[in-house]
Amino acid sequence: MPQRVFIKDLKDHKDREVTIKGWMFNKRGSGKIFFLQLRDGSGVTQGIVFKNDVSEEVFALAEALTMESSVIITGLVTAHPKQEDTYELQIRDIEVVQMVDEEYPISKKEHGTSFLLDNRHLWLRSSKQIIIQRVRNTIINSIYKYLNNNGFIKIDSPIFTPNACEGTTELFEVEYFDEGSAYLSQSGQLYLEAAIFGVGRCFDFGPVFRAEKSKTRRHLTEFWMMDAEAAFVEHEENMEIQEDLIIYVVEEVLKRNLRDLKTLERDIEPLKKIKKPFIRMTHKEAVDKLRKMGSDITHDMDLGGDDETILTKEFDKPIFIEKYPAEVKAFYMKRDPKDENLSLCADLLAPEGYGEIIGGSEREADYETLLKRIKEHELPIEPFNWYLDLRKYGSVPHSGFGIGLERLTGWICGRKHIRETIPFPRTIKRLTP
Numbered sequence: 001m002p003q004r005v006f007i008k009d010l011k012d013h014k015d016r017e018v019t020i021k022g023w024m025f026n027k028r029g030s031g032k033i034f035f036l037q038l039r040d041g042s043g044v045t046q047g048i049v050f051k052n053d054v055s056e057e058v059f060a061l062a063e064a065l066t067m068e069s070s071v072i073i074t075g076l077v078t079a080h081p082k083q084e085d086t087y088e089l090q091i092r093d094i095e096v097v098q099m100v101d102e103e104y105p106i107s108k109k110e111h112g113t114s115f116l117l118d119n120r121h122l123w124l125r126s127s128k129q130i131i132i133q134r135v136r137n138t139i140i141n142s143i144y145k146y147l148n149n150n151g152f153i154k155i156d157s158p159i160f161t162p163n164a165c166e167g168t169t170e171l172f173e174v175e176y177f178d179e180g181s182a183y184l185s186q187s188g189q190l191y192l193e194a195a196i197f198g199v200g201r202c203f204d205f206g207p208v209f210r211a212e213k214s215k216t217r218r219h220l221t222e223f224w225m226m227d228a229e230a231a232f233v234e235h236e237e238n239m240e241i242q243e244d245l246i247i248y249v250v251e252e253v254l255k256r257n258l259r260d261l262k263t264l265e266r267d268i269e270p271l272k273k274i275k276k277p278f279i280r281m282t283h284k285e286a287v288d289k290l291r292k293m294g295s296d297i298t299h300d301m302d303l304g305g306d307d308e309t310i311l312t313k314e315f316d317k318p319i320f321i322e323k324y325p326a327e328v329k330a331f332y333m334k335r336d337p338k339d340e341n342l343s344l345c346a347d348l349l350a351p352e353g354y355g356e357i358i359g360g361s362e363r364e365a366d367y368e369t370l371l372k373r374i375k376e377h378e379l380p381i382e383p384f385n386w387y388l389d390l391r392k393y394g395s396v397p398h399s400g401f402g403i404g405l406e407r408l409t410g411w412i413c414g415r416k417h418i419r420e421t422i423p424f425p426r427t428i429k430r431l432t433p
Helices: 007-013 056-064 113-118 127-149 189-199 235-256 258-263 283-292 305-312 367-376 382-389 405-413
Strands: 017-030 033-039 044-050 069-079 087-098 173-175 181-184 201-209 222-231 279-282 319-322 339-343 345-350 355-363 398-404
Touching: 007 017, 007 044, 007 087, 017 044, 017 087, 033 056, 033 069, 044 056, 056 087, 127 201, 127 235, 127 258, 127 405, 189 201, 189 222, 189 382, 189 398, 222 235, 222 405, 235 258, 235 319, 235 345, 235 355, 235 398, 235 405, 279 283, 283 305, 283 319, 305 319, 305 345, 305 355, 345 405, 355 405, 367 382, 398 405
Parallel strands: 044 087, 279 319
Antiparallel strands: 017 033, 017 069, 033 044, 069 087, 173 181, 201 222, 222 398, 319 345, 345 355, 355 398
């Protein structure tokens, strides 16, 4: 039997007979020739079946093949006559692993979003959905690579937590044996803060959960977050790390997934402009600008999704919005020494109307001040005693940030709703498949 290869490697086997294993996802032709569209997970290719070049049995199989049937195909690798750097198979033999004997639910006709999400287990096979997951994978690996190369190590934080980062009103509460209530994590941040006193710089990457009843295109109930924390890093350096990370990720996607982005019809010119320096403005400056643009936001309010959209359509680079009013931000954020009413924090907004992709801040490092903040936010002291301990034994200035993977993927892929950027989206109205 000829050597089994992956479709992505066909170019290395030109003019040789090889075998691929995968699925036929489309077909055209009749009479004396069939063109089979094939995928194996690594890529897609076209297999051509000429009646005069194969046995009657093989040609009959080609004619009978149905959409999404699994197959083992043997053929000669040839260069596509019109498309540069594209290779196809002159099929010699077909072995059917499973013939699909009923109509595939997702056809070429237009389907509504609800139908596609009901059939997400099948929709994941479509070409654009495969590409989104491939880009997502590049983003994940790029984040790991950048952080590992810049002194961060991975520390896994727990999913069951006794307390929340920012209160418990938007968390999933569960009964935890005889220990009382526990919560599904909304962030690994607090635990990473504990780890920096040992390892200096660290990050985690995993699923987090928010019970907020939001239906916007930027929200999911379960999503993936990368949280990073670093000792002896203050507010300005924290933003510089984020800036370098995003630039690196975008460059990696443009290098590794350029053809994928073009298939998605993603305009790559805006991505090419993601260079230093990013735009920076204070919350006050952003609010002043938004009010001139027609928003009714006030200086004591957090930016809403509509405000982020309006603002980021005005610029072709990401925007750091820094120094929000402390009253709308979390208890653990350090206050600006120049103005106690402001937090040393920043949200990074992606351009083209995509909005927030990163939230970060310098953390409060003083024990008494942090205790005061916990009380001001009317949070119970006891669950935070271990967190307060970190400020008693060798406290240092430190900062961190969190990246929403689905939002980052949505921006880079040019998808308007982030439910397409996670394999199986969970929202307030969807728990299946």
